[in-house]
Every structure is written in C-alpha cells, then in structure tokens.
Amino acid sequence: GQSLEQPSEVTAVEGAIVQINCTYQTSGFYGLSWYQQHDGGAPTFLSYNALDGLEETGRFSSFLSRSDSYGYLLLQELQMKDSASYFCAVNDGAGNTGKLIFGQGTTLQVKP
Amino acid sequence: DTGVSQNPRHKITKRGQNVTFRCDPISEHNRLYWYRQTLGQGPEFLTYFQNEAQLEKSRLLSDRFSAERPKGSFSTLEIQRTEQGDSAMYLCASSSSGQPNTEAFFGQGTRLTVV
Numbered sequence: 001g002q003s004l005e006q007p008s009e010v011t012a013v014e015g016a017i018v019q020i021n022c023t024y025q026t027s028g029f030y031g032l033s034w035y036q037q038h039d040g041g042a043p044t045f046l047s048y049n050a051l052d053g054l055e056e057t058g059r060f061s062s063f064l065s066r067s068d069s070y071g072y073l074l075l076q077e078l079q080m081k082d083s084a085s086y087f088c089a090v091n092d093g094a095g096n097t098g099k100l101i102f103g104q105g106t107t108l109q110v111k112p
Numbered sequence: 113d114t115g116v117s118q119n120p121r122h123k124i125t126k127r128g129q130n131v132t133f134r135c136d137p138i139s140e141h142n143r144l145y146w147y148r149q150t151l152g153q154g155p156e157f158l159t160y161f162q163n164e165a166q167l168e169k170s171r172l173l174s175d176r177f178s179a180e181r182p183k184g185s186f187s188t189l190e191i192q193r194t195e196q197g198d199s200a201m202y203l204c205a206s207s208s209s210g211q212p213n214t215e216a217f218f219g220q221g222t223r224l225t226v227v
Contacts (some may be wrong), residue, residue, distance in 0.1 A: 004154075030214070031214070033214075033215075033216075041220070042116075042203070042218040042219060042220050042221060043155065043203070043205075043218045044218070045215040045216065045217070048214065048215065087154045087155075089154070091214055096214070097143070097160055097162070097167065097168065098143055098145070098160075098207050098209070098214040098216060099145065099157055099160055099168065100145075100147075100155070100157065100205075100216060101157065102154030102155050102156070103154050104152070104153055104154050105152075105153070105154050
C-alpha cells in the first residue's frame, strides 16, 4: 500500500522555528513535495525535493533522505499568517506523471 | 493568466442527481489532475490527463465518475447518481511536463454537498 505519515497538529509561537516531519511508503517515488493550504483555500506549492539534501526558499526549507523514506519541512521566523495546514506529497506515477499522493496534513497553529 | 479556475464553487444536489464540474487550467499546461478532499484529510488523486488523453484513473473512482478533456484544454468531471458519500471538495490542478519540479497549481475547488 501507499502511505504518508505526518503529525496531525503542531503549535508554535510567532518568531519560532517549527519542523514538520513526513515519512512515506509508496510504490513509486520521483520526489517529495510540500503544499500549504489555508482554511477554504487551494493548496499552494512550497517546495520539492527530488534528491537527498536540503532545499531552501526564503523562510521555508525542505529536507529529503531517500534511504530513510523521510523528509521534513522547516519553517523559520514564524508569522501568524503561517497558520495553515501543511501537506507532504509524494510525486508518484510511472513515468513521472506529476501525480501526487498526499499525507493527511499537519495543522500548524501560530500563537502570538 | 488568472490561474486554475473551477466552476461552480459550490453545488448542493439531491441524492441520485447528476452533477458536472468544470476546470479551466493554466493555458500552457498540458497536464490536468482531479483530486477529492474531505474535511481534515489530504487531497486524494482521482484522475490525470496529459493533453486530451486520460492516462490514469484511481481504482477508488467508481464507474459513476467520468472525466473528459476533449480538446486538451478545459476538463469536466461528472458524477452520476450522486450519493451522500460523494460530498467533498473536488480540486483541479494543472502542471507542465516541462517543469523540473513538477509544481502543480490548484484551483479553489468545487464544494459538493449531497443531501
């Protein structure tokens, strides 16, 4: 079967750093993506890792270890607007179709 | 380009009725996906088009569901004989096969309520 595991909820204060972990078990793997979704909004792309290591985009960084089937999203200098759900997703599908298998999501609450 | 557009945004229907949703992807994107999302869950893959060809369908997709992308541009998703369990947010996404990071752009979704 295919599964992605991530914590259901995380709480942090403004200005802090938070790490959201994701472990996966899928039949195909072309990379690990992270998406943000605010209540009532569309999922929006944050980052993508195809190879092991750290990718940095502004306040957000994402890490992948293919040998451990593990990745994480690191959010620095948290702001209130970062309160949202965060999903890890495996890029699956034969031939790298871009098909995404999502985790159940982590709800991040940022407190003042 | 205004991004991925979905219509309608909300649909309430009686059980047993048929419904059809439309998705207009970003114009230069050749890949189009449909996902379903229920409250507190991640989006669940339904089907995938490359240009006008439907290349993959989820095994979870019953034969009451059908999707088309007749000219490789907009797509429609039809649900026949709706059931209460079909109530969900239906999300459309598009991407370009030329993008190295395969970033998908999602629409705002169509929220279906079956009563």
